[in-house]
Amino acid sequence: MPTTHAAGTFEVKLAPQAVTFEESGLGRLSIDKVFQGDLQATSKGEMLAHRTAVQGSAGYVAMERVDGTLNGRAGTFVLQHSGTMNRGVQQLALTVVPDSATGELEGLSGSMKIIIEGGQHSYEFEYELRAES
Template sequence: MSKHATAAFTLDSWDQESVVEQAGGSIGQAAVTKTYSGELTGTSVTRLLFGAGTEDSPGYAGFEIVTADLQGRKGTFMLHHNAARVGDDPDKGFFSLTVLANSGTGDLTGISGSAQITVAADGGHTLDLDYTI
């Protein structure tokens, strides 16, 4: 049976650096830490890799290891981030956030699912996770 959990999160750190800048594009990377609260409580460490051909067409991919209590189940799991944008048109581009297969540990062994991140007008971040165990 599929379950749903909602958690607010704060970005505790965001250390980004440019790796490559040349004609035709740029590549950067970031190390990010977060704290979650709500139906998922805990912390995470994330590594992101960014690429952009132009200012209005960036993309990124990365992995996030979440250490948490998810609705009474304690353990870790990994989220795979993958996104790209084309200009300001929300219908062009994509955003995918999935639980990496076989990444669950502890009470979260066997977890699978997908998630969405919402950024509110006030800058607050929310993770909505649909999952099965």
């Protein structure tokens, strides 16, 4: 399967949500995104995060359902996020949940990179579309 590259920008809105266990130190946020570029889509998701007492150290996990077109193919898929910041050094993995894609995106796999520069969010998405058997 050949790997395909997609790139563009996105706008994101994070909104704090109620947390069931306040003493846990966890924060819960809703995610709303609008993607432009090779991915023309909207997404909705949920994030669970924790910021430590040490400046620049935190972690988060999230699930995000994307609905739109990827290089002209329509459908949905789910992205799984796992992010850690260790005293300002960021490590982030965004991967397509296996077998989560629908429509013309069925068989989608891949990973996305998020870039934040000057307050602007952009993405680079390396993906493969498995051919139907």
